[in-house]
Amino acid sequence: MEKVAVIGLGMIGYELVKKYLELDDYDVYIITRSDKGFFNDVKKYFVDITNEYKIKEIIKKINPDYVINTAAMTNVDLCETERDLAYKINALGAKYIGEICKEIGSFLCHISTDYVFDGNKGNYTEKDPINPINYYGYTKAEGERLLNELDYELISIVRISVPYCISPVKVNFFMWVLERLKNNEPISVIIDQWNTPTYVNELVEGIVKIYEQNINGLLHFGGEKVSRYDFALKVAEVFGFDKSLIKPIKSFEMNWKAKRPKDTSLNSKKAEKLLNIKLKTIKEALKEIEKILK
Template identity: 30%
Template sequence: MILVPKQKHPIPGKRLIVTGASGFLGWHICRKAVDEWTVCGVHRSHPIHLNGIRAINIDITDRHQFEKTFQEINPDAVVHTAAATDPNWCQVYPEGSEIMNVTVTSWIAEWCAESQIPLAFTSSDLVFEGMDPPYHEDSPTNPVCRYGEQKVRAEQTIGEIYPEALVCRMPLMFGWTGSELNNLDYHVIQSLRRGETVSLFTDEYRTPVDGESAAKGILHFLGKARGVLHLGGKTRISRYGMGKKLEDMLGLKESTINPVKQKDIVKPAPRPADVSLNSSKAFGMGYDPMALDSALEEAIKNLDAGRRSRLHQGSRPA
């Protein structure tokens, strides 16, 4: 790999590459980072419409495109969120998803190690089996699906290539990103409002966090912490529990939530029961995610405001 020497660069300021900039978390990271960094957002099939972001449209699994982009930008730091994120797709297409989730991560780790620049990578709570929560950073990993296995391999690869890098294990995330499509909250909230039946697991527990808090946390630790860090939310709750909270907040008198068990809904990827994260290490280092109730209220508010103003700045077209 040929590294461009650190000298005067046509892009001014401190350059941050955010991969997955058109995705849920990448969108939040770009929005938060833009005040401090010159943000170069890598995307592929969805455009990024955010003020002040330099959008770079590549297929990052193409090594030539990856190297050309990184050489041209010559970043001062990287946040790598791009991934094949649907566990069911990863289960059915293990080879394609392995390239995205593991191989690309190793290229980025090599680049950052050679350049000696900060790297934050987003892993997942699905590295755990879900039988012995809450999970600490040093709890043994034992994923039940291929996506989780790939995240474990990506973490290990980073640890070998660039131990100074930060590996953020993310929980279930929610919140508004400016798009109605590909937004779980939107579909759940709108279905509940319309009185439609929404099936939610009573036996699947997570420590969810809103996207904005997650993005703040990652940027807070970028270049300041190394190794694995859990960035979970403060509350352990089931998906059913979250749905009930939303119904209360929406003022719905009659519940249309259909409580289901994991065994009732069979999908290609097995689902762990309870991968709640213990994030006390990060809390002790200044990570302070919004409380769940406030974050859910905020999600409803932003969703309604976003729908009223589809052309609002920073919307994420689907």
């Protein structure tokens, strides 16, 4: 049996643990800050990744074959005001995990973000230069840099964008839209910001394959390019809700602390080729979710 350690029990961490528990070849370990009451039969270690000594000690103790770091501070506006904490979690935390993985020879998959880009062009490939325009993006870019500086071959950095699925852990953009439309409540959604939302169920399959096929380096794992507004319309269409409840608004009307990049759409052709997959369209993913919910 191989050992897999999932760090962080947010939306992606939760789905990863669920996935690995379905597979027979792995012993699963969870490293998380606090107990949310999930997976009570799985071995859990409660550690904050900003505690260098503790996180390294625990990973060394588990001695996993594969470590997946999903822990991050992802609230973009909060990162702007809580800069010290954001840097410790998103940059230094990633570095500590990378250092101990290198020391014990574990394969590491680290989750990063489309917000490392400035959003001026879109359709970004792995070769495009990064240029974050907010502090969240900066800390995630720093996390990537510190991992790359380790010069360790067994690291895969996966950039994602607006992850969505039905999650018991965290309300994501998709779930918020679905819930409001279901209750016949009007919503205002941004029409001038584009990205490539990442379907978490697909991402999890990809992360499993990354280790099985020993794929290292940088990968983009987005999906179909849409504005938030278009995404909301697709949700209404697939689930049969009233599209007129969705009102378009512009970014400048939002009371954000942090700047948001305009178009951070990710080109995921490299991931599709290396992992031998075809990423679903948003409609296909939503139809799959609809079946799950029935």
